[in-house]
Amino acid sequence: xxxxxxxxxxxxxxDTFANFDNNNNSxxxxxxxxxxxxxxxxxxxxFHNVLDAKYFLPNDNGEVxxxxxxxxxYRHIWQGNFSSPVTQRLQQPGACVLDVGCxxxxxxxxxxxxxxxxxxxxxxxxxxxxxxxxxxxxxxxLQANLLDGLPFPDGTFDFVYQRFMSSALEESQWRDExxxxxxxxxxxxxxxxxxxxxxxxxxxTNAPTYQRFNRSLxxxxxxxxxxxxxxxxxxxxxxxxxxxxxxQCEERSTRIGQWGGRLGEMMCVDLLEGVAACKPAxxxxxxxxYDEFDSMLQTVRMEVDSSQFCYKTHRQV
Numbered sequence: 001x002x003x004x005x006x007x008x009x010x011x012x013x014x015d016t017f018a019n020f021d022n023n024n025n026s027x028x029x030x031x032x033x034x035x036x037x038x039x040x041x042x043x044x045x046x047f048h049n050v051l052d053a054k055y056f057l058p059n060d061n062g063e064v065x066x067x068x069x070x071x072x073x074y075r076h077i078w079q080g081n082f083s084s085p086v087t088q089r090l091q092q093p094g095a096c097v098l099d100v101g102c103x104x105x106x107x108x109x110x111x112x113x114x115x116x117x118x119x120x121x122x123x124x125x126x127x128x129x130x131x132x133x134x135x136x137x138x139x140x141x142l143q144a145n146l147l148d149g150l151p152f153p154d155g156t157f158d159f160v161y162q163r164f165m166s167s168a169l170e171e172s173q174w175r176d177e178x179x180x181x182x183x184x185x186x187x188x189x190x191x192x193x194x195x196x197x198x199x200x201x202x203x204x205t206n207a208p209t210y211q212r213f214n215r216s217l218x219x220x221x222x223x224x225x226x227x228x229x230x231x232x233x234x235x236x237x238x239x240x241x242x243x244x245x246x247x248q249c250e251e252r253s254t255r256i257g258q259w260g261g262r263l264g265e266m267m268c269v270d271l272l273e274g275v276a277a278c279k280p281a282x283x284x285x286x287x288x289x290y291d292e293f294d295s296m297l298q299t300v301r302m303e304v305d306s307s308q309f310c311y312k313t314h315r316q317v
Contacts, residue, residue, distance in 0.1 A: 001316065055168035059126040084317045090115040095159070101168065118158075150185050152185045160192045166197075199214070248316075
């Protein structure tokens with residue numbers, strides 16, 4: 001969707017991004033004690049240490065590997081890294097792009113190579129960004145919490161991209177804070193793209209263990225004020241800003257498990273690794289041991305292979 005705001009407060013891009021680099025370097029060069037303060041450890045997994053944040057998945061090497069693999073899966077499914085009509089704009093020198101919740105930065109790394117004339121900024125609550133030697137000169141990363149407000153002037157970016165944040169944000173935060181903040185930092189005529197997913201199965205699917213996991217996850221999220229199926233409401237929230245036009249929703253359905261062939265097998269691995277990443281929080285919520293959780297996960301794998309599951313991903317552009 002494109003922004004139709006008539007006014008904007010434009011700061012110096014060079015000065016702004018110089019400050020981003022300085023902030024990022026301060027993170028990389030901080031003391032070991034300071035780095036340790038950025039994380040906490042539960043059940044052998046590493047997590048962010050922002051106590052008031054809702055995001056509950058780990059940020060260790062195993063999760064980084066999962067997110068990087070997931071990036072390439074969805075690029076293949078969608079046959080591209082974005083759906084918004086921004087290719088010509090990103091080819092212009094000085095075009096600015098923000099990835100909110102960038103994780104390990106896979107999307108930023110690819111996009112900054114594909115569009116070397118544009119400037120790319122990745123923002124995430126966890127400092128799990130690529131090392132300096134892997135970072136293209138037109139890409140930078142910043143540790144920040146979206147819910148504290150994006151640390152950029154109004155009208156800074158030509159394109160804002162955000163995906164898979166449904167488990168990190170309360171429904172009220174989407175409605176009252178997040179969408180408005182994304183709109184604030186977009187230039188007039190700029191574009192916002194949101195991508196979220198649902199896991200669906202046919203009504204006659206015989207998958208009681210998966211259904212138990214799914215119900216428990218949805219209840220766990222609901223207790224935290226999170227709507228795990230927020231994608232169906234995003235178009236309405238975007239329209240309610242009265243500042244966006246050309247809002248469209250695209251959908252891709254991808255088979256999971258053996259019935260989906262090689263891609264389905266890879267999607268099944270992503271699903272199971274995602275569920276496994278929930279283990280510290282979800283096992284406690286379900287009042288089961290880690291061993292019981294792992295046993296259930298093995299059963300879920302068998303249910304997925306004998307049923308018809310799909311990932312449905314949605315891009316709001």
